[in-house]
Amino acid sequence: xxxxxxxxxxxxxxxxxxxxxxxxxxxxxxxxxxxxxxxxxxxxxxxxxxxxxxxxxxxxxxxxxxxxxxxxxxxxxxxxxxxxxxxxxxxxxxxxxxxxxxxxxxxxxxxxxxxxxxxxxxxxxxxxxxxxxxxxxxxxxxxxxxxxxxxxxxxxxxxxxxxxxxxxxxxxxxxxxxxxxxxxxxxxx
Numbered sequence: 001x002x003x004x005x006x007x008x009x010x011x012x013x014x015x016x017x018x019x020x021x022x023x024x025x026x027x028x029x030x031x032x033x034x035x036x037x038x039x040x041x042x043x044x045x046x047x048x049x050x051x052x053x054x055x056x057x058x059x060x061x062x063x064x065x066x067x068x069x070x071x072x073x074x075x076x077x078x079x080x081x082x083x084x085x086x087x088x089x090x091x092x093x094x095x096x097x098x099x100x101x102x103x104x105x106x107x108x109x110x111x112x113x114x115x116x117x118x119x120x121x122x123x124x125x126x127x128x129x130x131x132x133x134x135x136x137x138x139x140x141x142x143x144x145x146x147x148x149x150x151x152x153x154x155x156x157x158x159x160x161x162x163x164x165x166x167x168x169x170x171x172x173x174x175x176x177x178x179x180x181x182x183x184x185x186x187x188x189x
Contacts, residue, residue: 002064002116004108005178009064009078009116016065018044019074023097032159033131034095059083062116066094066109075100078109080117088124090117094137106140111178114144118172125171131156132164146170 001010021042025031031039060083066075076096083090092113096105117123128146130137142148146168154162 001067002112002120003069004112006069006103006108007075007105007112008067008069008072009109009112010067012063012065012077016074016077019097020065020077020095024076024095027098029159030095030098033134034093036156066096066105068105075105076109078113080113080121083121083123088122089127090121090123090125091127091129092117093128094140101136106136107143110140110144110146114170114175115177118175123172125169127170128168129165130168131158132166138166138168141168141170144170145174145176147174 001008021044025039025042028039060081062080062083064078066078067073068075074097076094078092078094080090080092092110094106094109094113096109114126117126126146128137128141129152130141132151147170148166149169150167152165152167155165156163
C-alpha cells in the first residue's frame with residue numbers, strides 16, 4: 001500500500017467493486033462529469049472495464065482503491081492512466097464517494113499518485129484534465145504543484161451540453177513532495 005497523510009492507495013479488492021458501482025458509477029450525473037464515455041448501466045457482478053479488480057493486460061492503466069488510513073474504510077478510487085513509457089508521462093484521476101468529499105482526501109490522493117508516478121514509475125510528467133467547474137479537482141491538483149496549461153474549449157459533452165476542460169501539468173523537476181519523511185508517508189506496509 002502507498003500511504004499519504006490521510007489515505008492509502010491499495011490494490012482494488014472484489015469487495016470494493018459493488019460499493020464503487022453503487023456510489024460512483026450509478027450516479028449518472030457524477031459519472032457523466034468524470035468520464036469521457038457516455039454512462040451506461042452495468043449489472044451487479046458484470047466485468048465492466050471500469051470495475052475490474054486488476055487488468056494485467058492493460059499496462060497503461062493502474063487502478064487503486066482509496067482507503068482511509070485510520071480504520072481502512074473505502075473512500076473511492078484513484079487511477080494512473082494513459083501511461084506512456086516512451087515519453088514517461090501519464091494522466092491521473094480519482095473519484096471519492098459522496099460522503100468522503102470536502103475532507104482533504106482528494107489533495108492527499110493526488111500527492112500519493114504523484115509519488116507513485118514520479119518515484120515508483122520514474123515518470124517525467126503527470127497531467128490532469130478536468131471540467132472547468134470542478135473546483136475540488138482543480139484545487140487538489142494546484143495544491144500539489146500542478147500548473148494550468150490551457151483550456152480545451154467545449155471539449156466535453158456532459159448531460160446535454162458542451163463544457164470546457166482545464167488541462168494541468170506537473171513535471172518531476174517542479175514537484176515538491178510533502179516534507180514528511182518518505183518512509184512514514186509513503187511506506188509500502
